[in-house]
Amino acid sequence: MRKVICFLTSVMAVVLLIGFSIAVVQAGPCELPDFDAGNFDEPVDNPYLPQSVTDDLGTTYIYEAEDEDGLIRDYIHFSTDIKEITIDETTVTCIVVNDVEWIWVEEKGEWFKLEETEDWHAWDNFGNFWYFGEDTIEYLYDDDWTLAGTSVEGSWEAGVDGALPGIILPGEPQPGDCYQQEYYEDEAEDVGKILRTNATVSIDFGDYEDCMKMKEWTKLEPGNIEHKYYAPGFGLVYIKELKEKTVKVELVDVVSGGIVPPTGPPTP
Numbered sequence: 001m002r003k004v005i006c007f008l009t010s011v012m013a014v015v016l017l018i019g020f021s022i023a024v025v026q027a028g029p030c031e032l033p034d035f036d037a038g039n040f041d042e043p044v045d046n047p048y049l050p051q052s053v054t055d056d057l058g059t060t061y062i063y064e065a066e067d068e069d070g071l072i073r074d075y076i077h078f079s080t081d082i083k084e085i086t087i088d089e090t091t092v093t094c095i096v097v098n099d100v101e102w103i104w105v106e107e108k109g110e111w112f113k114l115e116e117t118e119d120w121h122a123w124d125n126f127g128n129f130w131y132f133g134e135d136t137i138e139y140l141y142d143d144d145w146t147l148a149g150t151s152v153e154g155s156w157e158a159g160v161d162g163a164l165p166g167i168i169l170p171g172e173p174q175p176g177d178c179y180q181q182e183y184y185e186d187e188a189e190d191v192g193k194i195l196r197t198n199a200t201v202s203i204d205f206g207d208y209e210d211c212m213k214m215k216e217w218t219k220l221e222p223g224n225i226e227h228k229y230y231a232p233g234f235g236l237v238y239i240k241e242l243k244e245k246t247v248k249v250e251l252v253d254v255v256s257g258g259i260v261p262p263t264g265p266p267t268p
Contacts, residue, residue, distance in 0.1 A: 030178040030191045033128075033167050037090035043123035046169050048212050048230035051123055060259055061235060064266075065249040071104040071266050072114070074249075075259040083120045085132045087159035094120040094132050100259050104266050105145055111262050113139050120157075127171025131182050133157035156184035163188070169230065173197060173212055181216070189219045201229045201238045203250045208237055 045051050060077040081096035097119040102111045117136040123129055138151045158165040163184035170177060178193040192214050199211040208231040216226045229238040239249035 030180060030193070032164055032180045032183055035087065035130075035165055037087065037092050039124045039126065040092045040122055042125050044125060044127045044171075046123060046127045046129045046171055047232055048169055048173070049129055049235045050233055058256075058258070060255050060257065061251060062253040062255070063239075063249050064252045065239075065241075065247055067103070067247065069103060070106060072101060073104070073111075073262055073266070074099065074101045077259045079258070083132075085120060085122075085158055085165075087165070092122050092130075092132065094122045097121055098259060100261075102262055104262070108145055109265070112141065112145055113261075115139065121168070124171070128167055129169040129171075130165050131168045132165045133160075133163060133182075133184075134188075154187055156182070156188045166190070168192070169212075170194070186220065190216060191219065192216045195227070199229055201231065203238055205237070205251050205253070208234070211237070 043051065058078045058080055060075055063074045063076070065072045065074075075098075077098040077100075079096045079098055083094045083096055085092050085094050099115075099117040099119060101114045101116070103114055104111050115136065115138045117134050119134045120132040121129060122132065133156045134154070135157075136152060136155050138153070139147060140149045140151060142148045156163045161184070164182075166181040166183060167179055168181055170179070173194045175194050175196050178191065181190040181192050182188045193216075195213045195215055197210065197212045199213040201208045201211050208229070210232050212230045212232075214228045214230070216228060217224060223243070225242040227240040227242065228236060231237045237251045241247035241249065
């Protein structure tokens with residue numbers, strides 16, 4: 001059965017409490033941050049992902065990467081939908097971020113859906129961007145690209161079955177900060193570390209300075225590492241997937257409105 005590596009799965013998954021950086025150092029390396037539902041009543045912007053992305057009908061970020069199977073295109077949409085997440089009898093209102101990934105298979109002349117995910121995020125009162133879980137479906141194909149089944153492996157919700165929320169983007173990032181981005185034992189255990197806050201990124205879509213460079217990995221798949229670059233006041237613009245070979249994932253467009261499935265061959 002064919003299983004294509006999804007480059008941007010829960011990429012926002014495509015993000016603490018005041019004094020978070022100090023708390024991480026004191027608590028030990030790469031631990032879950034403390035959670036307090038009372039810190040979400042007056043959320044403020046994260047310096048690398050402002051709340052304005054959810055204005056009007058929302059914003060959709062479009063990314064592309066070349067894989068040995070074909071061109072992968074990923075759509076991440078910040079919707080106006082919400083989801084209430086309850087942890088220990090306290091509730092946080094999260095925004096719903098839709099993430100849908102397709103691959104263009106040249107030999108078939110069509111797009112195939114690889115994965116669709118509903119992620120749940122919230123900004124807190126100090127600009128930290130939290131991750132509360134996801135509902136995901138992965139589409140599995142045989143060698144002839146006939147749909148062979150689906151998988152919901154990796155789905156989780158904070159407050160359910162021992163799962164806990166983590167941080168995607170800290171409000172006051174400092175090089176060296178390391179923290180867990182999620183926790184659901186043996187299913188979701190991603191970790192993030194701030195490498196620098198002065199990186200420069202040049203891609204076809206634009207040039208970005210003073211970017212935050214993050215290293216992300218999971219304890220469940222040793223050796224799979226991502227370097228993500230966030231532009232200040234804008235969001236994720238570039239990823240390097242460091243696995244058996246380096247794969248580059250670039251932002252190619254930003255549009256208003258929801259996700260529109262790709263049609264026809266990709267533009268060269």
